[in-house]
Amino acid sequence: MIPEIGHFALIxxxxxxxxxxxxxxxxxxxxDRALMAVARPAAIGQLAFVIVAFGCLTWSFLQxxxxxxxxxxxxxxxxxxxxxxxxxxxxxxxxxxLWILLLAxxxxxxxxxxxxxxxxxxxxxxxxxxxxxxxFLLFTLLTSNPFTRxxxxxxxxxxxxxxxxxPGLAMHPPVLYTGYVGFSVAFAFAIAAMISGNLDQSxxxxxxxxxxxxxxxxxxxxxxxSWWAYYELGWxxxxxxxxxxxxxxxxxxxxxxxxxxxxxTEKRGLFKSWTLLLAITAxxxxxxxxxxxxxxxxxxxxxxxxxxERGLFILAFLGITIGGALGLYAWxxxxxxxxxxxxxxSRETFLLLNNVLLIVATTLVLIGxxxxxxxxxxxxxxxxxxxxxxxxxxxIPMLPLLFLIGIGMHTAWRQQALAPLSKQLRLPxxxxxxxxxxxxxxxxxxxxxxxxxxxxxxxxxxxTAVMPVxxxxxxxxxxxxxxxxxxxxxxxxxxxxLFTLGVTIVSAFSIESDRSMVVxxxxxxxxxxxxxxxxxxxxxxNFRALEGxxxxxKNGEFVGQLRPQERTYIVQQNPMTExxxxxxxxxxxxxxxGDSLGQGAWSVRLxxxxxxxxxxxxxxxxxxxxxxxxxxxxxxxxxRSEAREGVELGPEEPA
Amino acid sequence: xxxxxxxxxxxxxxxxxxxIATVLTLRAFEENMMFFVDISEVVQGNAPADRNFRVGxxxxxxxxxxxxxxxxxxxxxxxxxxxxxxxxxGILPDLFREGQGIIAHGRLDANGVFVAxxxxxxxxENYMPPEVADSLAKHAAEKAAATAVNQE
Numbered sequence: 157m158i159p160e161i162g163h164f165a166l167i168x169x170x171x172x173x174x175x176x177x178x179x180x181x182x183x184x185x186x187x188d189r190a191l192m193a194v195a196r197p198a199a200i201g202q203l204a205f206v207i208v209a210f211g212c213l214t215w216s217f218l219q220x221x222x223x224x225x226x227x228x229x230x231x232x233x234x235x236x237x238x239x240x241x242x243x244x245x246x247x248x249x250x251x252x253x254l255w256i257l258l259l260a261x262x263x264x265x266x267x268x269x270x271x272x273x274x275x276x277x278x279x280x281x282x283x284x285x286x287x288x289x290x291x292f293l294l295f296t297l298l299t300s301n302p303f304t305r306x307x308x309x310x311x312x313x314x315x316x317x318x319x320x321x322x323p324g325l326a327m328h329p330p331v332l333y334t335g336y337v338g339f340s341v342a343f344a345f346a347i348a349a350m351i352s353g354n355l356d357q358s359x360x361x362x363x364x365x366x367x368x369x370x371x372x373x374x375x376x377x378x379x380x381x382s383w384w385a386y387y388e389l390g391w392x393x394x395x396x397x398x399x400x401x402x403x404x405x406x407x408x409x410x411x412x413x414x415x416x417x418x419x420x421t422e423k424r425g426l427f428k429s430w431t432l433l434l435a436i437t438a439x440x441x442x443x444x445x446x447x448x449x450x451x452x453x454x455x456x457x458x459x460x461x462x463x464x465e466r467g468l469f470i471l472a473f474l475g476i477t478i479g480g481a482l483g484l485y486a487w488x489x490x491x492x493x494x495x496x497x498x499x500x501x502s503r504e505t506f507l508l509l510n511n512v513l514l515i516v517a518t519t520l521v522l523i524g525x526x527x528x529x530x531x532x533x534x535x536x537x538x539x540x541x542x543x544x545x546x547x548x549x550x551x552i553p554m555l556p557l558l559f560l561i562g563i564g565m566h567t568a569w570r571q572q573a574l575a576p577l578s579k580q581l582r583l584p585x586x587x588x589x590x591x592x593x594x595x596x597x598x599x600x601x602x603x604x605x606x607x608x609x610x611x612x613x614x615x616x617x618x619x620t621a622v623m624p625v626x627x628x629x630x631x632x633x634x635x636x637x638x639x640x641x642x643x644x645x646x647x648x649x650x651x652x653x654l655f656t657l658g659v660t661i662v663s664a665f666s667i668e669s670d671r672s673m674v675v676x677x678x679x680x681x682x683x684x685x686x687x688x689x690x691x692x693x694x695x696x697x698n699f700r701a702l703e704g705x706x707x708x709x710k711n712g713e714f715v716g717q718l719r720p721q722e723r724t725y726i727v728q729q730n731p732m733t734e735x736x737x738x739x740x741x742x743x744x745x746x747x748x749x750g751d752s753l754g755q756g757a758w759s760v761r762l763x764x765x766x767x768x769x770x771x772x773x774x775x776x777x778x779x780x781x782x783x784x785x786x787x788x789x790x791x792x793x794x795x796r797s798e799a800r801e802g803v804e805l806g807p808e809e810p811a
Numbered sequence: 812x813x814x815x816x817x818x819x820x821x822x823x824x825x826x827x828x829x830x831i832a833t834v835l836t837l838r839a840f841e842e843n844m845m846f847f848v849d850i851s852e853v854v855q856g857n858a859p860a861d862r863n864f865r866v867g868x869x870x871x872x873x874x875x876x877x878x879x880x881x882x883x884x885x886x887x888x889x890x891x892x893x894x895x896x897x898x899x900x901g902i903l904p905d906l907f908r909e910g911q912g913i914i915a916h917g918r919l920d921a922n923g924v925f926v927a928x929x930x931x932x933x934x935x936e937n938y939m940p941p942e943v944a945d946s947l948a949k950h951a952a953e954k955a956a957a958t959a960v961n962q963e
Contacts, residue, residue: 426817497814508821516828527844538847540865542916545844553828670901672882731905750902754879759902 159224162212163303169205169256170293172198176263176286180279184351192279196267199282202289203260210257213302214244223309226250226302232315232727234698242326243316248466249302251329255446256292258330258337259285266341266366273362280348281341288340291473299466315698315727324384332377332404336442338370339411343439346432347481350488360422360431365791367418367435371411372782378404379775387735392668392746392763394771397546402525403445406518410438413514416507423569424496424504429489430511436481441518443474448525499571506564513553513560520549551606558613558656561649562620584623588616595657600665600766610660618653621646644785651777658770667764670750672757682764684745685709691758699723701734704749704758708738720749720760744768845916849946850890858919866895866925867914867943875909888915888925890943892950899927906932912943 176198183191213226217240222228230243230250245254263285270278296302319325345363349355381404386394395401414434421431498504524541532538566580592612597603624646628638638646667682678687689705701721708715718736725732738745743766750759847865848858858864866888874887883900886909897915907913907930917927 430821497817500820505820508824512824512828515825516831519829539844540847541844552831670882672880674880733905748902753877753881757880759882761902 158212158215158219159221159303159305162209162216163301165205165208165212166253166293166297166301166303169202169209169260170290170297172202172205173286173289173293176202177283177290178286179283180286181283181351184276184279184283187276189275192275195279195282195286198286199260199263199267202286203257203264206253206257206260210244210253213250213253214241217241217244220313221309222311222313223305223307224302225304225306228306228310228313230316231313232698233312234726235313235316235321236697238323238326239316239321242320245329245333246316246320249296249300251333252292252296252300253302254330255333255337256289256296258333259289259292259340262334262337262341263289266344270362277348277352277354280351281344284344284347285340288344288477291477295466295469295473299469312727315725318699318723318725318728318730318732319388321698321725322384322388324380324388328377328380328384331373331380335370335372335374335377335411336404336407336445338366338373339407339435339438339442341366341370342411342414342435343481346435347484350432350484353488353491355428355432355492357422357425360418361791363435364415364418364422365786365788367411367415368782368786371408371415372779372786374404374408374411375775375779375782378408379772379779382775383772386768387737391733391748391761392735392765394662394768395543397524397543399525400449402521403448406521406525407438407441407445409514409518409521410434410441413511413518414438416510416514420504420507424498426496426498426504427508427511428492429485432485432489432492434511436478436485437518440474440478440481441522443470443477446470498569501567501572501574501577503564503567503569503572506560506567509560510557510564513557516553517550520553521546524549555609555613558617558652561652562616565620565624565645565649580623581620584616584619587619588612591615596661596664600661602664604664607660607664610656610664614653614657614660616653617649617656621649621653639790640788641785641790644781644783644788646781647784648778648781651774651779651781653774654770654777655774658767658774661767662765662771665766669762671760671762672753673760674756674758679760679762681762682745683710684715684764685712686747686760686762688758688760694721696723698727699725699732702749704736704747704760706736706747706760708745716745718745718747720747722749722751739769741769742767847914849949850888850895851893851950853895853919853925854893854923860919863916863918863928865914865916866897867912867946868895869912869943869947870907870909872909885924888913890946890950892953895925896923897925897927897930899930901928901930903930904932908932912947914943 175194179191179198180195183189183194213224215221216224216227217231218237220227220231220233220240222231226247226249230247231240235243244250263282266285267278267282270281273281342363345359345366349359378401381401382394385396385401386392414431414437417427417431417434420427524546527541528539562584563577563581566577589612592608592615593603595611595615596607624638624642628643631637669681671679671681673679673686673688675688675690678685680686685708687707687709689707691702691704694701694703701723703719703721706718706720708718716738718738720736721734723732723734724730733748733750735746735748737747743764746761746763746765748761748763750761753759845863845865846859847867850866850868852858853866868888868890871887871889871894875884876886877884882902883898884903885896885898888895888897897917898920899915899917904913911932914931915925915927916929916931917925920926
């Protein structure tokens with residue numbers, strides 16, 4: 157009964173989504189206020205029914221109702237309750253439902269916080285979001301119904317993929333999807349602006365916080381995924397340039413470009429059509445991500461579903477959405493002309509360069525992800541493009557960007573004199589060069605070209621990002637302190653610096669060693685002594701494991717003990733490596749247990765990962781910067797007060 | 812800067828970026844893409860000699876050999892028609908088993924042994940890498956055709 161209620165609720169949600177999509181858009185076109193007023197109640201109603209559907213599926217999981225096919229395929233009685241809940245989005249059907257739920261939540265949030273916007277505009281935004289929701293609800297109901305029954309019900313379920321039984325991955329999809337789906341808001345704002353033909357600076361101001369929120373969720377989501385891959389896939393890599401990872405990374409890159417382009421549109425009224433195009437691109441790449449992950453057309457370590465019919469539906473949906481949006485763009489964008497100009501040395505120029513480089517990076521990642529597919533279709537051969545290619549292709553546009561960040565942050569809008577700028581940047585440049593040489597040269601004893609340049613870039617971004625904050629702290633009494641938006645920018649860029657240092661050091665100075673060890677043996681790797689003290693069997697709730705006990709010493713001094721496990725999950729009989737990781741701020745020691753090699757020997761992978769924590773901490777700091785920026789009071793000005801404040805908030809304001 | 816100049820600058824920069832990106836992409840592709848080669852092709856000597864490539868197939872039953880206590884391992888891969896010996900010094904993935912479809916990256920040595928630097932097995936016991944599935948299906952079809960001819 158519960159699953160049928162869920163199914164029915166989804167159908168009602170679809171009906172409401174159709175109302176929410178059609179009536180406000182038509183109403184806005186006709187200027188009919190009654191029709192426009194449908195938008196918010198329909199969105200709230202849709203959310204209510206989607207919550208019911210989602211609740212029903214969660215309930216079926218908690219009750220272990222194996223007469224539901226989806227539950228039978230992805231759960232088990234012995235599965236801990238936490239993972240029963242996370243199993244809801246552990247596979248295709250449920251993750252779609254999660255997508256729809258998040259879209260409904262975003263829509264209601266937009267409805268709630270857009271009361272101050274012109275009525276026709278917010279009606280159009282909510283209408284467009286309704287249409288997106290119609291697409292996803294149809295997709296779910298027609299091709300991927302999570303409530304399909306299985307008769308007769310099996311006595312027990314097939315269990316959740318053991319890789320997904322992990323707190324990191326329980327959180328990863330909801331956070332990532334919140335980001336993905338969040339770009340639909342920027343998309344809807346763009347479409348609404350194009351329909352109305354009215355795109356001014358207040359449009360950019362309304363769009364900015366929403367985009368920043370979506371971006372910060374996506375940032376955290378990707379970081380969680382990378383962290384999970386690091387400790388759960390068992391082999392210590394933090395990014396594989398796998399198609400599924402790229403699928404989430406491309407919207408991130410486009411979204412980052414969008415955030416920066418929106419800044420220009422808001423402050424100076426420039427780059428309008430470019431901003432629109434980026435908003436469309438970011439959302440399209442989110443949809444493409446879904447397509448890539450869910451259609452199973454690309455070989456990947458993470459994708460869990462393959463179904464050509466679904467792929468076809470998403471492709472059609474993608475075609476309609478992107479094609480329609482670009483068509484509208486081609487028709488409307490030329491009328492959005494901007495008059496203002498800017499000097500070559502100005503913040504606008506640096507943000508333009510930022511956009512060019514980010515889009516080049518996005519394009520390269522896209523090419524690398526799709527090339528194997530295209531070449532196979534063209535019958536050129538089956539190829540794979542490995543991490544080395546992505547490493548090079550991504551570094552080329554990103555390295556100059558890192559140096560530009562530091563200059564761009566200190567450059568004024570419209571026009572900047574060179575002398576004061578170079579005087580200002582002299583100190584951080586000196587700090588960056590010294591620190592960038594000392595860190596690899598003195599602490600790691602090797603000065604490669606790439607590692608030195610990478611470290612200098614990292615310290616350069618860090619020191620230039622700190623400067624405005626210091627300046628604000630030391631400002632003369634009575635002058636205004638740094639705005640939240642500017643502080644957010646500094647914090648986010650500080651995160652970029654941490655991330656850069658982490659990536660550079662971990663890529664250059666990681667040590668990895670596969671060894672054969674017997675109990676009682678001590679081996680040396682990366683300056684640490686690893687002693688295998690013992691092996692024993694342990695039982696988990698739904699797995700059995702062999703656990704090693706490894707003592708780590710440095711120069712005879714005890715550093716810590718690790719207990720890596722080789723688990724076998726009872727239902728699916730899948731072996732899984734659960735690595736032991738000894739964390740410290742400047743390095744991880746990572747031990748994974750492999751197979752038995754005979755004669756009491758075991759294969760063991762020992763790894764030393766310097767600065768790897770900087771990667772994820774850097775991402776979190778970036779997201780924190782987004783949070784600070786999005787909470788700037790400026791974004792909460794109402795339509796009425798805006799008219800009053802219009803003068804000081806205009807293009808003249810330095811940021 | 813006038814809007815016109817501005818646009819020219821934007822277009823120029825974007826154009827330069829695209830050109831640089833294309834050139835670098837094509838060059839890097841040359842060096843970094845790895846072809847998947849059928850085991851039968853490898854056995855017939857049609858594999859690239861001095862560069863890495865990918866092979867995939869089923870691990871032949873009872874073919875996994877190692878000196879007890881050593882990491883180095885040798886096993887045989889098959890596409891059901893031809894066999895290829897693979898040598899690997901490292902930890903095999905969790906789901907590496909005899910009878911399982913796997914993919915290996917590496918190159919051929921002088922003795923025709925494939926020296927792998929990476930061995931991949933998907934985290935799902937029923938999973939068959941698409942390349943391997945294609946390769947197996949092709950040889951199954953050839954076999955069926957051959958049988959049909961013999962019977963005539």
